[in-house]
Amino acid sequence: MKKYDYLVVGAGLAGCTIANLLKKNNKRVLIIEKEDHIGGMCYSEKRENIEVHIFGPHIFHTDSKEVFDFVQQFSPFNNFVNQPKAYKNGKLYSLPYNMNTFYEVFNTIKPCDAKKVIDEEIKKENIKNPANFEEKCLSLVGRTIYEIFIKDYTAKQWKTDPKNLPASLASRLPLRFYYDNNYFNHRYQGIPEIGYTKMLQNMIDGIKIEFNTDFNKDIKKYIDMAEHVIYTGSIDELLDFKYGILNYRTLRFEHKVLDVDNYQGTAVINNNEKDVPYTRSIEHKFFNYSQTEKTVVSYEYPEEYKLGCVKYYPSLQQKDNELYMKYLDEIKTTFPNLHVLGRIAQYKYLDMDKVIIEAFELFKQLTKNF
Ligand SMILES: Cc1cc2nc3c(=O)[nH]c(=O)nc-3n(C[C@H](O)[C@H](O)[C@H](O)COP(=O)(O)OP(=O)(O)OC[C@H]3O[C@@H](n4cnc5c(N)ncnc54)[C@H](O)[C@@H]3O)c2cc1C
Known part of the structure; x- marks a missing residue:
């Protein structure tokens, strides 16, 4: 018998969710994470006593009561409603x-x-x-x-x-012929009051995790440790990029502490000016209604993706999807006990609620024979 029933590769939302479900079913679970912290794209940390979304603004929204009940076990949620603005030619406009x-x-x-x-x-x-x-x-x-x-x-x-x-x-550019600045149509919306990182920490409470550990540095060793592997990283790495690298869109965030208590008066402003290189400015204190003397503002800059950059968004180009499918087919036969899960491994733009739904689905498949 192997040491673990499940090895979960990656401690982002996908990895933490599936690890939680498996642990609750008395499975022996190990998580490995190549970074020195959990959270993946949802990672947040306190700066100036404000919870900062380091990899971009994250607003939780869903129509699924099951999903919202699930996340609320790990943190209370506030009633934040996303109402971004757009700046162009000296004017501020409402979105959507x-x-x-x-x-x-x-x-x-x-x-x-x-x-x-x-x-x-x-x-x-x-x-x-x-x-x-x-x-x-x-x-x-x-x-x-x-x-x-x-x-x-x-x-x-x-x-x-x-x-x-x-x-x-x-394909979708919805126009609302009613007065409503709430960006999302979903029934449930909010931000975890204790921050995303602490929420995920609570999700994997009691589960062993090894940081600074890259699965792809020694695939055989890790495969041999567990009956099944749940993989949430990029699948081209599993086959040493033999068909070329999968393409992503990447961003750079510049986080600034400003010595004012209120800089832009709202959480997110899109900047639609041609000559301003960032696309959004994000003032984090508005996500959690933080009462602080200073503020933290992040500027989002789109950048050209190269291997080694943070994988923010899977490419939407058809040729990249074809390459992904080629890798996936081969992985199914090369690693029969490896299951892909999450935004990067499934190569789909998945919001947080959809990642959790994918984890629920995978859990159901895995536990059919429990
Ligand atoms: C800028 C931005 C804004 C977003 N805003 C929203 C929003 O407002 N609302 C919303 O619902 N969703 C939002 N999302 C989507 C949300 O970030 C994702 O749904 C979610 O983070 C996906 O989690 P994941 O675990 O699948 O992937 P990730 O968060 O990428 O986690 C994968 C983890 O696996 C680790 N890993 C990868 N490879 C290896 C390896 N070989 N060995 C060990 N560890 C490995 C990584 O280090 C990482 O920690 C946003 C995404 C972005 C990029």
């Missing part, structure tokens, strides 16, 4: 695109008037078969909204002219 935005942009008060203006703009573009991202956006929201909110922001985010991006990237 809703009647407040249309009032700010077109001065329209009634939904029928806002709809009329936008429909006329769409008609004027006369785009029947959008050939790229720009054309698709113009055909969905018209030129004014596109130019204020989408054009320059997207160019900064993807480091290319939106005309070079596929139309499929813009």
